[in-house]
Amino acid sequence: MADEAGPTVVIVAGVSGSGKTTVGRLLAGHLGWDFADADDFHPLDNVSNMRRGIPLSDVDRLPWLRDLAAWIEVRLTSGTPGVLACSLLKRAYRDLVIRDPRQVRLVYLNGDRDVIERRVTERKGHFFAAHMLDSQYRDLEPPGPDEHPIRASVRHTPEESVREIVRALALR
Numbered sequence: 001m002a003d004e005a006g007p008t009v010v011i012v013a014g015v016s017g018s019g020k021t022t023v024g025r026l027l028a029g030h031l032g033w034d035f036a037d038a039d040d041f042h043p044l045d046n047v048s049n050m051r052r053g054i055p056l057s058d059v060d061r062l063p064w065l066r067d068l069a070a071w072i073e074v075r076l077t078s079g080t081p082g083v084l085a086c087s088l089l090k091r092a093y094r095d096l097v098i099r100d101p102r103q104v105r106l107v108y109l110n111g112d113r114d115v116i117e118r119r120v121t122e123r124k125g126h127f128f129a130a131h132m133l134d135s136q137y138r139d140l141e142p143p144g145p146d147e148h149p150i151r152a153s154v155r156h157t158p159e160e161s162v163r164e165i166v167r168a169l170a171l172r
């Protein structure tokens with residue numbers, strides 16, 4: 001759990017289309033923190049595969065996860081807070097990038113698959129197609145209670161989710 005000073009990094013996680021980038025960017029703006037989208041860390045082959053409808057494997061994701069862990073480590077050592085939007089579908093992925101849960105808090109955007117499916121379908125100009133959602137749910141291992149996730153519903157507006165998250169983080 002976060003220590004009295006609060007976390008230095010907040011990760012907003014969930015399947016594609018759950019609102020990680022939208023909520024994460026809004027949260028970062030509210031807190032005055034830096035924001036990073038994990039999509040920007042994918043090797044080009046990963047994006048090319050997803051664009052062609054090929055889901056990523058654990059092997060594909062490993063270099064990506066290592067780069068994300070390095071981004072977090074820089075934040076922690078420099079004391080520069082940041083919000084990271086990142087799917088982190090599996091527990092093993094989260095264990096790799098969240099080494100100290102007191103300093104890195106997890107937000108999990110969850111809720112109705114039909115809502116998410118509609119959003120991915122309507123989203124313009126993104127490489128990730130709605131038919132790929134099946135593979136996201138196949139890989140998804142929702143956070144367990146020991147990960148102390150802050151849960152936010154995909155049905156809420158981004159603004160409502162940010163208010164909930166800030167309250168749960170006890171950050172002003």
Ligand SMILES: Nc1ncnc2c1ncn2[C@@H]1O[C@H](COP(=O)(O)OP(=O)(O)O)[C@@H](O)[C@H]1O
Nearest residue numbers: 015016017018019020021022119123156157158
């Ligand atoms: N709470 C929300 N209410 C309505 N639309 C949303 C909400 N969150 C995200 N969206 C929209 O849904 C789509 C997916 O959001 P995005 O932030 O890209 O999700 P992710 O980063 O998890 O893939 C975008 O078109 C975005 O504008």
Ligand SMILES: O=C(O)[C@H](O)[C@@H](O)[C@H](O)[C@H](O)COP(=O)(O)O
Nearest residue numbers: 015016017021039056061087128
């Ligand atoms: O691990 C993965 O399979 C990908 O990271 C995936 O979870 C992510 O969702 C896509 O890269 C699309 O990006 P958005 O999440 O922004 O739609």
